[in-house]
């Protein structure tokens with residue numbers, strides 16, 4: 001890692017968290033969209049975690065109580081999904097488990113705005129979205145086009161900090177350079193590949209990986225940084241041999257699997273920054 005102030009900011013480094021994740025693969029309940037279900041499950045398996053895409057309201061609460069973490073994604077929203085989300089969140093909270101919110105296209109329709117507001121009020125542990133989604137959640141103008149982000153991470157940083165303070169969640173904004181804040185601490189993470197936004201549902205999959213890291217981490221901030229660093233390092237490695245988004249995808253899965261905890265800390269480019277602007 002490139003920033004010597006990081007030990008002050010992070011209590012557990014990405015390597016420490018990845019070591020634990022691989023030694024005791026966490027069961028992660030992923031309520032995600034139809035596009036992401038298969039992709040995210042493979043991402044979690046490649047990274048070393050154990051995914052389960054369980055969302056029906058009749059069992060979602062019971063399942064959350066036996067999972068290490070829950071992730072909730074509104075990508076292909078419908079009434080039954082929302083019922084499953086509510087039940088699962090109750091189950092996770094009852095069991096004291098962390099849960100992660102992915103507000104896919106939350107700026108796009110009245111239904112998405114309403115459901116996202118309800119979910120944020122239920123106090124997610126982590127919120128992970130692209131810059132357009134986080135800007136919309138922070139009450140700012142969003143240029144998002146459906147599920148695709150069209151804002152830069154830099155313009156979303158102020159909103160992310162306010163959202164973190166107001167919601168109590170760790171907020172992650174992803175894009176060319178990622179930003180993570182809990183309202184007090186903040187880091188930027190470099191890496192990844194321009195082929196990543198050309199592969200659908202990698203953000204959704206990253207949200208699920210945040211759950212995997214959060215399952216055993218002492219702090220949600222460290223877990224979020226760990227998951228994003230894992231993606232950034234694997235993405236950069238995969239880019240090296242890829243000629244386009246198609247050849248990038250299998251290389252990315254291989255790289256998620258191949259990176260060792262030691263290599264993760266050595267290759268991650270993480271910079272601590274001021275959470276409160278000067």
Ligand SMILES: Nc1ncnc2c1ncn2[C@@H]1O[C@H](COP(=O)(O)OP(=O)(O)OP(=O)(O)O)[C@@H](O)[C@H]1O
Pocket residue numbers: 104129130131147148149174175176177178191192193194195196197199200201202203204205206228231232235
């Ligand atoms: N231009 C880029 N260069 C490098 N990495 C990128 C770039 N854009 C996105 N990424 C990486 O891709 C991953 C997914 O982030 P992104 O912001 O595209 O999510 P998203 O818009 O929610 O995706 P989706 O909704 O399709 O799942 C993150 O690890 C992010 O760092």
Ligand SMILES: Cc1ncsc1CCO
Pocket residue numbers: 033035036075076104147200201204
């Ligand atoms: C393409 C798409 N449509 C709804 S969810 C999703 C996956 C990326 O967010």
Ligand SMILES: [Mg+2]
Pocket residue numbers: 104105129130147203204
């Ligand atoms: Mg998304």
